[in-house]
Amino acid sequence: MDDTGTVIAFWLLAVITVGSALMIVAVRNLIHAVVFMMVSFVGIAGLYLTLSADFVAVTQVLLYVGAISVLMLFAIVLTPGGSRDNAETFLRLPALALTVLLGATLAYVAIDTDWSLADRGGFTDTASAIGDALLGKYVLPFEIASVLLLAAMIGAIVLVRPEASIEEAEE
């Protein structure tokens, strides 16, 4: 692994990710917030690559940037004017204080702890190893995840069904 290149890539991606994450919670326009969220998620995918977790990076781009961001856009355009007056609540200052405190605590604990690092870091050949793990050791959660997705899909359909069709079904 080219070390200086990885370090430069990490800092570049870290600045992009944190900057656009800051913009998500700062901007008023929700469409702009979604665009910043996509940038932030691409940055996080890049960070996964610097961690040599290539499979998760690709999944991240496919699912978060490709699917979840589009769902967010749908949520915004299907509720026109629904987010008017979307300023911060009166809890802005307590929230800011709590956030800074939490972030400082987490960072302090992370820096202060003496992590027992493995001798040789980094993955090699993640995709096939993840496949083995998912269909071997973790096959039960893998199957439960499919049931969860089915339940979520049915739940979403039932929730947005118009009232008329529910009455028809009851007759």
Place this chain on the structure above:
Amino acid sequence: MIPINDFLVLSAILFSLGMYGVLARRSAVLILMSVELMLQAVSINFITFAVYLSPEQFTGVIFALFVITVAAAEVGLALAIILRLYRNKQTANVDEADIMKW
């Protein structure tokens, strides 16, 4: 390699930003986006620990993949709930969904 602390501090910052969004903003969609940001911060932590502490096991990576799966289900349902809220109250601001507030 990059020191492990850099990744952990980065994910702490992202998690805090997400929490600020959840606590301080009114729009339900923006709260949902902030929750996604928090989930992403947790995923970064999982993968960092998997890479730095036990690279021969893939538990952290598997966990991150399940976080992505659950996030997909969660966003689908949250979108349905936001649409329902909008249909009933013509708003997507959580402040105005106060029918159960005492």
